[in-house]
Amino acid sequence: MAPGQASVNYMGVVVMGYSLCVPSRAGDELAQEKLTQYRAMRDFDVTAEPAGGSPAAGGGHFVVQRHRARRLHYDFRLEVDGVLASWAVPRGPSLDPAARQLAVHVEDHPLEYAGFEGVIPRGQYGGGDVIVWDRGTWTPAHTDDPAAAIAAGELHFDLVGEKLAGRFALIRRNRKDSSKEQWLLVHKNDEHARHGWSADDHPRSVLSGRTNDEVAAAPDALWQSGVPAAEAEVRLGRGGSWEPPTDDELAALDAMRRNGPWTVAGHDVKLTNLDKVLFPGRYGEPPVTKREIVRHYATIAPLLLPYLAGRPVNLHRYPDGVERPGFWQQELPAGAPEWVTRWHDPEAGPDDADCRVVADSVPTLAWLANLGAVELHPWTGRLPEARRPTWALIDIDPGTRTSFDEILVLARLFRTALQHLGVEGGPKVTGQRGVQIWVPVRAGYTYADTRGWVEKVSRAVGATVPELVSWEWTKDRRGGRARLDYTQNIVYKTLVAPWSVRPRAGAPVSVPITWDELDDPDLAADRWTVRDVPARVREAGDPLAPLIGRTQELPAL
Numbered sequence: 001m002a003p004g005q006a007s008v009n010y011m012g013v014v015v016m017g018y019s020l021c022v023p024s025r026a027g028d029e030l031a032q033e034k035l036t037q038y039r040a041m042r043d044f045d046v047t048a049e050p051a052g053g054s055p056a057a058g059g060g061h062f063v064v065q066r067h068r069a070r071r072l073h074y075d076f077r078l079e080v081d082g083v084l085a086s087w088a089v090p091r092g093p094s095l096d097p098a099a100r101q102l103a104v105h106v107e108d109h110p111l112e113y114a115g116f117e118g119v120i121p122r123g124q125y126g127g128g129d130v131i132v133w134d135r136g137t138w139t140p141a142h143t144d145d146p147a148a149a150i151a152a153g154e155l156h157f158d159l160v161g162e163k164l165a166g167r168f169a170l171i172r173r174n175r176k177d178s179s180k181e182q183w184l185l186v187h188k189n190d191e192h193a194r195h196g197w198s199a200d201d202h203p204r205s206v207l208s209g210r211t212n213d214e215v216a217a218a219p220d221a222l223w224q225s226g227v228p229a230a231e232a233e234v235r236l237g238r239g240g241s242w243e244p245p246t247d248d249e250l251a252a253l254d255a256m257r258r259n260g261p262w263t264v265a266g267h268d269v270k271l272t273n274l275d276k277v278l279f280p281g282r283y284g285e286p287p288v289t290k291r292e293i294v295r296h297y298a299t300i301a302p303l304l305l306p307y308l309a310g311r312p313v314n315l316h317r318y319p320d321g322v323e324r325p326g327f328w329q330q331e332l333p334a335g336a337p338e339w340v341t342r343w344h345d346p347e348a349g350p351d352d353a354d355c356r357v358v359a360d361s362v363p364t365l366a367w368l369a370n371l372g373a374v375e376l377h378p379w380t381g382r383l384p385e386a387r388r389p390t391w392a393l394i395d396i397d398p399g400t401r402t403s404f405d406e407i408l409v410l411a412r413l414f415r416t417a418l419q420h421l422g423v424e425g426g427p428k429v430t431g432q433r434g435v436q437i438w439v440p441v442r443a444g445y446t447y448a449d450t451r452g453w454v455e456k457v458s459r460a461v462g463a464t465v466p467e468l469v470s471w472e473w474t475k476d477r478r479g480g481r482a483r484l485d486y487t488q489n490i491v492y493k494t495l496v497a498p499w500s501v502r503p504r505a506g507a508p509v510s511v512p513i514t515w516d517e518l519d520d521p522d523l524a525a526d527r528w529t530v531r532d533v534p535a536r537v538r539e540a541g542d543p544l545a546p547l548i549g550r551t552q553e554l555p556a557l
Ligand SMILES: [Mn+2]
Pocket: 067, 069, 073, 075, 088, 126
């Protein structure tokens, strides 16, 4: 696809293709809201932000993004009147005054896109990888009205970038087909000119020092084409700070009345009913309030967020406490603050959630806790490949008659099996009755791959203790025996995150443990609660953390 065609498609996507991140609602109200939002978003995309910090009159920032879509090209973008006027330059800008580079004028891009480096999912407009190849400031020459100069087909300007510098001109060559305006980008023969200079000889990002290949292999961000610019970028790593709340912030939480805004990590999180009891106490301890759950999720953030960031998360909500029925929520909850990272699922079917939460900051965890999202279940797939697992999950699911000692027998057999296979994985107690083993895998496996592999290991383990294990699908036919549930390895199925709270008396937590701890006579699946997890973390940290992101090949079985 030529870049010129892309502009038409892009406009098509922008105008026609908004997937709205609003909770579904019936009938006219929704249609009306969509229309209003559509207008608002469309405006947002193409109109100016309050102009601030633009340097010279008529000038501003510029960026060149090296973009490998169907074809490699360089997107040359100048900030003009609050948008990025853009040209796609197949061979890249050059400092060589002899080079006359074709530059196809494409539609304006939103300013939010200027700092984007990462991947655009396959199948979306511009699908591929993007690096910030150069950036800096620009100043128009011979005009103080660059928009008019662009409309007239000739713009001269000076760049101060990290790679590009000096006087350039953009000159329109034809206007036969306005959707594919062809321009030339040339460099004047000034003191910045370099004969024989080619963009392809300078392939690295000025942001990260990485090449397109390196960014494609481990992107930090995802751009969702066709959604409003303010929501389009999903940070795959650290969206915000992962630091725990400061002592002052925690003191403010403790001192807050029932309701109020809690300022944490630079955002105001609206908290309500903080003294509401969500969990009965256990062993005669006082019940657990929502305030304690907010505190748990905020303080455990540095250990929890590495399992959540860059992934959609399914929410198990108990807004009226865990003694009342809870419900699963996959769609972004209503009233989500604008700073919550959200992912528009381009493959969502008619019954699937269209827009999902990506929990990647302390304020987002506090907001979810306030909603009574007691349990957090992240997808095993990580964006942009949300439907490709990064963990193979072994779930030792107790039956009604399974003792914890029997669970430990099974867990130790898995320990032996994984050691024998040379595969790294780590156990965690579920906070209820079971044990899970998380095995990191390299990119590229399908769920069928991980499910098949876990099934083979599980059947081998189960064959050594057939009296403990049932392979029946339905619970009532298992005779109370444990199930080694390899079927958790499938899209949309999730296991509870390490460090998530469980909906039981006392607010127990799913805690990663070392293999040796399977032999600790004091171990119990619900040994730790939100109240003693801080001491546990100080003592043992997170034994599973070293395996996060490990690219492990599963041996053929
Ligand atoms: Mn492009």
